[in-house]
Amino acid sequence: MKQLRDLSIGFIGAGVVGTTLAVAFDRQGMHVNYVYSRSLKSASNLADRLSNCKVADNYQDLSNSCDLVFVTTPDSSISIIASNVKWQNNQIVIHCSG
Secondary structure, three states: OOOHHHOEEEEEOOOHHHHHHHHHHHHOOOEEEEEEOOOHHHHHHHHHOOOOOEEOOOHHHHHHHOOEEEEOOOHHHHHHHHHHOOOOOOOEEEEOOO
16 A cells, blocks of 8 residues: 555645645655646646646546545535546545635
8 A cells, every 4th residue: 555655646726725735745745746727827836836746737637647636626616526537446536625
């Protein structure tokens, strides 16, 4: 079983919650590999603050590349994301509600 530090992590949503968590994880040496946001500018701003993080073109590409996915979007977007992403076996998905 992989340890938390060995997981590839992605964030769908680059608002206050996603940014705060991603930056904190990065500072602890965790691998935040991808970020996606409906706003390319928000995603790029967050990725620039992290070590070796890329902006994903869409949330499916992010999901395909990450062991652990944080969905840090408004609650109204959760059902759209959850029903449109083909999640991987053994993938961890966490939603953070504001």
